[in-house]
Amino acid sequence: MPPTLSSAKTRVALRQSARVSLELLLVLLMTTVVLWGLGQMWSVVWPLVVGLLLTTLTWPLARVLRGLGWPPALAASAVTVLFLLVVTGIVALIAVPVASQSGELTDRVTEGIQQVREWASGPPLNISDAQITKATDTAADRLQSSAGSLVTTIVTGVSTVIDGVVTAVLALFLMFFFLKDGPRFLPWLTRQLPGRLATDIPVVAARGWDTLGAFVRSQALVGLLDAVFIGLGLWALGVPLVLPLAVLTFICAFVPIVGALFAGGVAVLIALVSNGSTDALIALAIIVVVQQLEGNVFQPMIQSRGLGLHAAVILLAVTLGSSLAGIVGSLLAVPVAALIAVVWNYLREQLSHPPEELENNEQHAGGAVVS
Incomplete structure (x- = not known):
C-alpha cells in the first residue's frame, strides 16, 4: 500500500515555508528601502x-x-x-x-x-x-530643426561636467580627511555603538576596507596590463602619440565597458588618420584581443584572487551592475559584490557552531539515541 501524506507534517511544512517567505519579503523590502535612500542621497554618496x-x-x-x-x-x-x-x-x-x-x-x-x-x-x-551634398544639406536641416533639443543636450552636458x-x-x-583621521574612525565607531554592534560593525568595516584596497590595486594592475600591451602594439605599428594613448588606456580601465571602448576608439582613429586603413585594422585587432584577454582572463583571475570571489561571480556582478545602473553600476559592481561577500562570510562565522560545541552536540545527540 503506497504511503499517504501526513496532514500534520504538511501543515508544519507549509507554516515553515510561509514564515521563510515572509522573512525573505521583509529582507527584500528593507533592501529596497535602503537602495531608495541611497538613491535620494546620491549626490553625497557618490563623492x-x-x-x-x-x-x-x-x-x-x-x-x-x-x-x-x-x-x-x-x-x-x-x-x-x-x-x-x-x-x-x-x-x-x-x-x-x-x-x-x-x-x-x-x-x-x-x-x-x-x-x-x-x-x-x-x-x-x-x-x-x-x-553627398544632398545628404549634408539634409543633415544640416535636421540639425537646425532640432536646435531646441540640441541646446537642451548641451545644457545637460554642461551640467554633467559641473557635477x-x-x-x-x-x-x-x-x-584628505580620510587620510588624516581614518585610523581614528574605528575606535570612535566602537565607542558610539551599543552592545554586540560595537564589535561586529568595526570588524566588518575593517575587512571591507581591506577588500576595497584589493579591488583598487587589482584594477590598477589590470589597467597597467592593458596600457603596456596596447602601447607596445601601437608602438610596433608606428602609431603617433603612443605614450598618451597608453596613459589614456590605463585611466579608462577604471571605467568598465565605456572606458575601454573610448580608449580603443581614439587609438584606432589616430592609427587610421596617421598610418592608413591597414594599420588601423591591425590596431583594432590588437586592441580587441588585449581587451578580450583582460575582460575574460586577466581581470577575473586577478580580482578573484585579491577579492576572494570566483571569476564567474565577478563577470555576473559586472553584467548585473551595468544592466541596473549603467556605467556607475558596472564600476561599483565588483566592490559591492566583494563587500557583500565580506558581510556574508562574517555572518557565517558568527552563526556557525564552534568545533568543540558541534562535537559536544553530536555526542549528546548520540547518547540520547543510544539511551
Missing part, C-alpha cells in the same frame, strides 16, 4: 565612494609617512598634494603631445575624410558628389 576608492589608492604612502613620524595632517597634506601633481602630470602627458601634433592630425583627418569620400564615389557604392567637477573636489577633500 563619498570616490573618496574612499582614492583613499585606498593613496593610503599606503600616507601610512609610510605616518610610520616615519610625520603628523597625520602633514602626511595627509603631502599625499594629497602629490596626488594632485601626479594627476596634473598625467593630464599634461596627454595634452602636450596631442597639442603639438594637433595640426598634423587635423590635416590627416581631413585627408582621411577625402579618401573615404573618393572611395564612396567609386564602385560598388557609386555615391555621387550631388548625393563631475564638484564630485571630484568633494572626493579630494574627503580623501
Whole structure:
C-alpha cells in the first residue's frame, strides 16, 4: 500500500515555508528601502565612494609617512598634494603631445575624410558628389530643426561636467580627511555603538576596507596590463602619440565597458588618420584581443584572487551592475559584490557552531539515541 501524506507534517511544512517567505519579503523590502535612500542621497554618496576608492589608492604612502613620524595632517597634506601633481602630470602627458601634433592630425583627418569620400564615389557604392551634398544639406536641416533639443543636450552636458567637477573636489577633500583621521574612525565607531554592534560593525568595516584596497590595486594592475600591451602594439605599428594613448588606456580601465571602448576608439582613429586603413585594422585587432584577454582572463583571475570571489561571480556582478545602473553600476559592481561577500562570510562565522560545541552536540545527540 503506497504511503499517504501526513496532514500534520504538511501543515508544519507549509507554516515553515510561509514564515521563510515572509522573512525573505521583509529582507527584500528593507533592501529596497535602503537602495531608495541611497538613491535620494546620491549626490553625497557618490563623492563619498570616490573618496574612499582614492583613499585606498593613496593610503599606503600616507601610512609610510605616518610610520616615519610625520603628523597625520602633514602626511595627509603631502599625499594629497602629490596626488594632485601626479594627476596634473598625467593630464599634461596627454595634452602636450596631442597639442603639438594637433595640426598634423587635423590635416590627416581631413585627408582621411577625402579618401573615404573618393572611395564612396567609386564602385560598388557609386555615391555621387550631388548625393553627398544632398545628404549634408539634409543633415544640416535636421540639425537646425532640432536646435531646441540640441541646446537642451548641451545644457545637460554642461551640467554633467559641473557635477563631475564638484564630485571630484568633494572626493579630494574627503580623501584628505580620510587620510588624516581614518585610523581614528574605528575606535570612535566602537565607542558610539551599543552592545554586540560595537564589535561586529568595526570588524566588518575593517575587512571591507581591506577588500576595497584589493579591488583598487587589482584594477590598477589590470589597467597597467592593458596600457603596456596596447602601447607596445601601437608602438610596433608606428602609431603617433603612443605614450598618451597608453596613459589614456590605463585611466579608462577604471571605467568598465565605456572606458575601454573610448580608449580603443581614439587609438584606432589616430592609427587610421596617421598610418592608413591597414594599420588601423591591425590596431583594432590588437586592441580587441588585449581587451578580450583582460575582460575574460586577466581581470577575473586577478580580482578573484585579491577579492576572494570566483571569476564567474565577478563577470555576473559586472553584467548585473551595468544592466541596473549603467556605467556607475558596472564600476561599483565588483566592490559591492566583494563587500557583500565580506558581510556574508562574517555572518557565517558568527552563526556557525564552534568545533568543540558541534562535537559536544553530536555526542549528546548520540547518547540520547543510544539511551
